[in-house]
Amino acid sequence: MKIILTLVAVCGYLVSYAQFDLKGHMKNLPTGETVIVNAPLVFGYFDDMNTPLTTDEDGNFSVKLPLDEEKIGYLRWGDRQAFLWMRPGTDLTVELDGSNGQIAFGGNMAEANALLHKLELWKAPLFFTDSKRVAVNEMQTRIIQPYLKQLAAKITKVDASPLTPSEKEFLKAELHYHFIVYVDLYVRTARWPREEWSNFIIEFMQGETPQPKSALQGPMYYSFIDAYVGFLASRAFSNRDDPTKFAKSLKSVYGVSSFDSLMSLAHEHGETFLNWMAVKRAFDANTTERYLAQQIKGKYDDGEVSTGNRLFEALELHNRNSTYLDTLTSIRASLMKRMATINNDIIVPDDYRTFQQIKTFVKQFQGKVVYLDIWGTWCGPCKEEMRYLPSIKEHMEGKNIVFLYLDMDDDEKDNKWREYIQANAITGVHLRKNNDDIQAIWKELMPDDASKHGRYPTYFIFDKHGNLVADDIKRPSDGKDLVKQLEEYL
Template sequence: MKNLITISLTIGVIITLLLTPSETLAQFKLSGKVEHLQQADTIQLNIPYLYGYYYENIKQIRLDKQGNFTADIPLSTTKFATLMYHSRLWTIMMKPGKQLEVTINSTDTTLSTFKGSIAAENKLLYQVDAGQKPAFIAAGTRGNNSYAKGTVAEITEKVIKPQLKLGETRVTQVRASALNTADKRLIAQEIRTETLNWLNFFARGIMNVNKADLMGLYKLLYGSIKPEPDVLPAGPQFYQFADDYIGYMESQAVIYMQGLDKAKANTTPVPYFNVSFDDAIALAKSKGKLYVNWLAVKNTYNKPVAEAMLAQFINAKCSEKDLTEARPLMDEMINLYPQSKYRPQLAARIANMQSALVTNKSNEGIHIIEGFEKINSIYEIVNRYKGKVVYLDIWGTWCGPCRDELRFVPELKKQFEGKNVVFIYLDMDDDIKDAHWRDFIMVNNMTGIHLRKSNADIQKFWDELQPDKNKQGSYPTYFIFDKSGKAIINDIKRPSNKTLLYQQIAQYL
């Protein structure tokens, strides 16, 4: 007998608090039941800030023993979200004051029932496969994906052009529906840009292409369109498209700059970015690559889209707790959009990071080794802690996976609180990033022992820790040292592995 999950999304129009002086939040009530539930389970809902997946935006909705669940979600406007159950994802449309009931078959994880005042919109999204991985993505990763085999010209004819055509067919299906004109335009915009987003991911992340071929693919995908929305506020697929479009602008700028002689190339303003190449490099080092991306957005996109993208950039840096790179972006928000609806929430997040920075500068649990510049071997540090187990984290402030692992570290440290375990962090950042590194440690409350090495200087540490050259330079990488100071090399787990890592550390105590 097929297990069915009945999900009913009920929106009560309960105005609870102010988002800005002109916007109010209404409670979007998500409730339902998993029939014939065999074990504890959860449903997840990703409600993006503008686009993308950030842990803080994913709501975990627990099912009770009978399979019932309920969750209140405040909304101020129409939002697209991703409903997640096990490995399946569905795009759903949410509106304040509307109702939706969906039935999910838990055997084949398909949707079969749509009821409520926003049922028609969501049934259409399901029919046009919104949010679903297309076959050319689901077929595998780089090197083992059958759709990515062949020359670029062959793949273009076999995959890319047919997918672009299929995307337009889906858009036509949306436009032919009985929905109101505003919703059709919004959904069509999401479907068209979603097609481009999947193809961009395929070209950059799965195909084996050189830079010249990638630029050609960019031209095919983006050469005849611009990041100008048909409907505002736009949905997450449009804003993801606007982000991907930055890559196209970079490719066009490179082509232009390559046509200049060397004397002019370093001083001529780079198209879209309107700063010289040398200045762009300097800004990336001092304010971050995202700030340089922002210059292209500011100079190219219309004001509402640019404002929204800037808010997303700031929010992303706040999510990473990177105060150094969030500040200059926030300065742009204050100067260019002083009345922005995004400003109050972002300013509060910045203030929280600044408070953490001040507080943790006097945190005795955070120890930056004095004179770390002169240390030439990790064992100069590890040997100071013989009799204790050492967990070494080799990371960098620039490394996304490294930053993501940090959210699991408090639970790891709580697991070994009061026990003979020492946490050492070996950061790889060049000297120009020293202040950034120090502030990042404080803002993220990274208790433990810290030292930093440049890309050139860290190589000697890799040589002594990892004899296999093919495994060197992977960030993050972790090592355990036993109480005698001996390094344990084989398959040391990450903080996100939780119990598996806890067991590894515990066996050496």
């Protein structure tokens, strides 16, 4: 009986090469329990960088991890997780009870890890998890001030700990960035009028600087980078009514002095490229290189080939001696090989864009159940759901079912759409409409509920006779529940 654990390394900075000795004991873990192993290039999580740890029959494990940089990682088991602070040349012992999530640490990294775990930096604060957002004039009294009290209490714990000054500096920096990032996300998802949230962000972020607050940059600092770029953009666009001031602001943030030039770059290379242009001007060279390398990895992992290649060219141009180039070159070569492979199960019909009615289009699949997924390459939740599709299709293999995809993207994004479905091997029949043309499809599918039009992703099922059926359509992430629902109509 073996239990697979996973170690996820999410950030780091360069130090001398050494090893990190990790050992411990796990109890009360279900047989076959998996904790996702991941060692990303710089920060973040990617499935293809997993590293499993295997326990023996008694739940003991021991592994020596080669490290050339200090990292913050975490163990995941089931729906639980714990950060790990890993430093080359040190050791850590973990005692974990899988039934209640209790975890204890030993070894010379014990105190740092115990405090890191108590701070729960991997969790979103309670104010963010409440789906009901407060009004802008209530932010200070109901959100910011109460959370600052909690933050102060955590900082007091850090200051009272026996950790070294640099370790305390890192934890306090991550706590600060955690606060900034989640307030920023809260405001941007509050559905306030654009001017209200933009003005709030400008005022809230005014005192922030791009310089990291500690020598070790953690995952919250890298999340802060995107928040800071958003602040710079909001501040620049607040000058839009003054052409001269607006041009200077755009030049300062992005290096271009006209809105048309900015939009041209956005259409050609994507928002991530614009963000990198801003990062390059605001942050130090080391941070910029790390940020760019991670964005390239992210785009390749996501199947956004053209954007990834453009960013890769930027890394080659601005960081010719980057230590990330070899790894990224290998990743790109593998992706290009996959792109060049013809997949006959990816079908883009001749009328993929010109078809008029979805119900008429579906009639050609008489005798088969059709699962319709309305999505967009720009839609994060849509793409996240697609990660669950391979297992769904495996369960439905050999059965009379068609997976039909209707993408909503601008016509100039046609190549990007094709790249995405090819790079991610999304088998099935693919259609695309722009935002104007897809409105007729929404009306056709939901004539009596306009409030649900334009919600991405949305799913529909057509039975073997081409009739639209079922109200509560399951998502791919619903797994077996979706399989069961589809089988009801076979």
